[in-house]
Amino acid sequence: MSHILLYGPPGTGKSTIGRKLARNLKLPFVDLDRDIETKAGMSIAQIMEQQGETAFRDLESAALNETVGHASSVTTSTDKVIALGGGTLLRDENRTVAEASGSVILLMAELLTLLGRMQHDAGKRPLLAGNLKFKLTSLLEKRRDHYNSFPWKIHVDRRNVEQNAHEVQVIVGRYHLSAMGEYDVIVGPVSRLKDFPLQQPIVVTDEHVARFHGEKIRKLLQMAGFTPKIITIPAGEAHKNLETVQALWREFLEHGLDRKSTVIALGGGVISDLAGFAAATYMRGVNWVCVPTTLLSMVDASLGGKTGFDLPQGKNLIGAFYPPKFVLADSELLKTLPQAEFISGMAEVVKHGIISDPELFKLCAQGLDCIRDNLEQVVKRAMSVKIRIIEDDPYEKGFRAALNLGHTVGHAVELASKFELRHGEAIAIGMVVEAKFAERIGIANNGLSDEIAAVLTEIGLPVQIPNNISREEILRAMRVDKKKNAASIRFALPVEIGRVELVDVANLESVL
Numbered sequence: 001m002s003h004i005l006l007y008g009p010p011g012t013g014k015s016t017i018g019r020k021l022a023r024n025l026k027l028p029f030v031d032l033d034r035d036i037e038t039k040a041g042m043s044i045a046q047i048m049e050q051q052g053e054t055a056f057r058d059l060e061s062a063a064l065n066e067t068v069g070h071a072s073s074v075t076t077s078t079d080k081v082i083a084l085g086g087g088t089l090l091r092d093e094n095r096t097v098a099e100a101s102g103s104v105i106l107l108m109a110e111l112l113t114l115l116g117r118m119q120h121d122a123g124k125r126p127l128l129a130g131n132l133k134f135k136l137t138s139l140l141e142k143r144r145d146h147y148n149s150f151p152w153k154i155h156v157d158r159r160n161v162e163q164n165a166h167e168v169q170v171i172v173g174r175y176h177l178s179a180m181g182e183y184d185v186i187v188g189p190v191s192r193l194k195d196f197p198l199q200q201p202i203v204v205t206d207e208h209v210a211r212f213h214g215e216k217i218r219k220l221l222q223m224a225g226f227t228p229k230i231i232t233i234p235a236g237e238a239h240k241n242l243e244t245v246q247a248l249w250r251e252f253l254e255h256g257l258d259r260k261s262t263v264i265a266l267g268g269g270v271i272s273d274l275a276g277f278a279a280a281t282y283m284r285g286v287n288w289v290c291v292p293t294t295l296l297s298m299v300d301a302s303l304g305g306k307t308g309f310d311l312p313q314g315k316n317l318i319g320a321f322y323p324p325k326f327v328l329a330d331s332e333l334l335k336t337l338p339q340a341e342f343i344s345g346m347a348e349v350v351k352h353g354i355i356s357d358p359e360l361f362k363l364c365a366q367g368l369d370c371i372r373d374n375l376e377q378v379v380k381r382a383m384s385v386k387i388r389i390i391e392d393d394p395y396e397k398g399f400r401a402a403l404n405l406g407h408t409v410g411h412a413v414e415l416a417s418k419f420e421l422r423h424g425e426a427i428a429i430g431m432v433v434e435a436k437f438a439e440r441i442g443i444a445n446n447g448l449s450d451e452i453a454a455v456l457t458e459i460g461l462p463v464q465i466p467n468n469i470s471r472e473e474i475l476r477a478m479r480v481d482k483k484k485n486a487a488s489i490r491f492a493l494p495v496e497i498g499r500v501e502l503v504d505v506a507n508l509e510s511v512l
């Protein structure tokens with residue numbers, strides 16, 4: 001059970017933002033004040049007037065306990081978005097109950113904003129009756145330390161309802177995707193796996209991940225009452241092929257998987273691509289869930305429903321759009337990831353910052369130590385960028401191409417290096433080359449490529465094409481793509497940090 005509880009001074013929009021948030025996440029919404037009024041059969045003002053504040057607070061405690069309650073039930077379907085009253089958590093026991101039941105997010109706003117919003121409904125707020133400005137100022141003053149003591153806050157002033165709801169989602173790390181299949185994406189401890197409805201789970205993982213995390217997952221599933229089977233395949237891209245898919249199908253058959261079973265992909269992008277594809281095709285499709293264990297798979301491969309495998313002729317040539325039932329990303333799992341893999345995955349994080357999250361880009365600029373200290377936040381923000389894009393364009397008909405930033409040149413560099421460069425390293429180089437091109441054609445200000453290069457360098461990623469790779473080899477690799485798309489290639493070019501533009505380029509020489 002992991003409710004989202006919105007708290008804060010009166011007038012901050014707890015109910016409005018809460019309702020929007022609940023719609024976004026497809027969760028039930030409870031407005032605690034309205035709940036109390038319905039149960040009491042009278043308004044809060046009347047309760048206060050007739051029974052006094054202590055009696056109201058008692059009703060509030062009871063309503064809170066009932067709303068968050070049912071502690072024995074742990075399925076996510078019982079999660080709710082709850083708008084609390086402005087003073088609900090003044091009682092210590094209420095705060096303990098609320099914080100134990102999920103995430104409490106404090107909404108804050110400037111006095112002028114609050115006054116503007118409450119001018120017309122101050123009558124409904126008995127504690128503010130009379131001189132609104134004076135009453136509100138002293139109430140905020142009295143509760144200042146209390147409100148300040150909540151670790152998760154958002155300032156609602158300069159954002160609209162949609163933006164505020166989205167900001168709450170980024171803080172709690174929870175999204176609901178519906179453009180291609182309906183599924184939740186949750187950033188949280190892997191122990192939450194047991195909170196989801198799973199049937200006959202079978203885990204697909206690779207040898208490295210199994211060594212570090214296999215036992216933990218087995219125990220978790222056993223505690224949830226399953227006898228989990230774990231299929232371990234060799235690690236690495238070299239095994240993302242039809243032979244491995246066939247081996248998975250065979251194992252599924254041997255373990256008696258049927259259409260009600262759930263495949264759990266525990267691993268990096270290779271595992272989610274393979275296990276997702278095997279699940280998509282076995283018995284015409286069984287459920288699968290994704291537990292990404294690399295930074296790249298958390299912020300990229302686990303999102304968007306693409307599954308598949310490589311052919312000798314090229315990467316990802318066979319595949320299916322087949323979204324998982326949910327994605328559960330636990331940043332703690334990244335602690336065992338080799339540093340080189342982590343750094344490589346950071347290229348995609350920086351890319352997401354450049355595409356539409358300047359705050360994420362700024363965080364990346366602080367360097368690896370700071371990134372590791374704020375890893376969960378980094379993962380949540382980077383995921384949210386991709387999620388917003390794939391929700392708008394799930395089948396890559398338009399703006400999803402923005403996610404190709406750095407990839408047109410990057411793929412060519414990766415290919416020309418004969419895969420000596422890691423994917424992330426090649427993408428880092430690609431982003432800088434493409435940013436320089438954007439400057440040359442006048443859609444980006446001079447200096448943007450240097451700004452991007454500085455951040456990538458700080459993280460430990462290369463930003464220049466290695467001397468042993470010729471311009472000709474890169475052009476040749478890019479032309480392979482161009483042939484598929486006739487006259488030009490669509491580039492996603494950075495315009496400024498937080499904004500990209502799609503540009504069709506016919507003269508590929510000009511890019512380098």
Ligand SMILES: NC(=O)c1ccc[n+]([C@@H]2O[C@H](COP(=O)([O-])OP(=O)(O)OC[C@H]3O[C@@H](n4cnc5c(N)ncnc54)[C@H](O)[C@@H]3O)[C@@H](O)[C@H]2O)c1
Pocket residue numbers: 206207208209212235236237240267268269270271273293294295296297300301302303304305306307315316333334335336337338341
């Ligand atoms: N489907 C998509 O939308 C999509 C998007 C991007 C990339 N991809 C695919 O993702 C693949 C690359 O993914 P990747 O970079 O995650 O590679 P990967 O799955 O090969 O993992 C990289 C290495 O890290 C190891 N590893 C994984 N998690 C670990 C952990 N927590 N601790 C220790 N070791 C761990 C793995 O065993 C492997 O050796 C490519 O095949 C690419 O095509 C798919």
